[in-house]
Amino acid sequence: MEIKSISSKIFRTAPKNVENNNNQTNPFGVNFKGKMISADVFGSGSKSNLVEKVKSKMLTSALVGSMGDVAAAISTRLNSVLNYGKRIKSNVTDFWNKAKSIEIHFETPNFKELGETLKSKLNNPYNKKNIEKLDVSELRSMFKERLEIMGVA
């Protein structure tokens, strides 16, 4: 045996052409004795239906919970509106009942008396308008007469 041939037998290298299965990766470099899973969970290819299902379940439960709160809020607001309407109705009813119980009397003025009072005022000789029409001698007489009546002449 030649030395060249011995070295080639000792240092046996792997064959060049290795069959690659694209669906499988083995990041840990461990050989499993059992069957390998054909689908790669770490791959970026198809997404898991489980995650999607969990997500949708969470969303649904949140939505249902919020719907319950919204319903309670709407109910409270509707009740307050109803109560407000009832208060207005009772106020209007009370007002109407009170208004019905009030009696209003009108006194017709005595126009004849009013006319006579006005006439007497206008005809009053001591009215300023009438006094201004007098001459000085008449005013002198009136002045003296008034002082005598007042007892200060």
Added chain:
Amino acid sequence: MNNNTILTNIIETLAKHEDSAAVGVLEDVGTNCPDDEVRRLTAKALVTRNTPDSLSIVILEKGKGINDLSTNVAMSTINELLSLKDKSKALQILNDAEENHPDENIKETARSVKALMNFC
């Protein structure tokens, strides 16, 4: 209509009357009245007329206008003089009284009122 209102109407009419004879009526009947209120209203009417003859009565005559024995009447007349828009005639008569009047009391009063009018 009560007496005071009638009296006021008569005196105010005399204050504004066009006939200058109204001054004589005010002096004869009004300034000689024993009642203070009547004299006060009369003095006011004479100042309102603002003529030399009406102002002379309230400035130069003893016991009338600014020389009235009632302080109320005198002060009221002085007030009316100070309220005049045109004080020229009043100042002229006051000046004349201060310089020429025989009565010292009237001179003194005229001097005081003139000083007040110049101050206001």
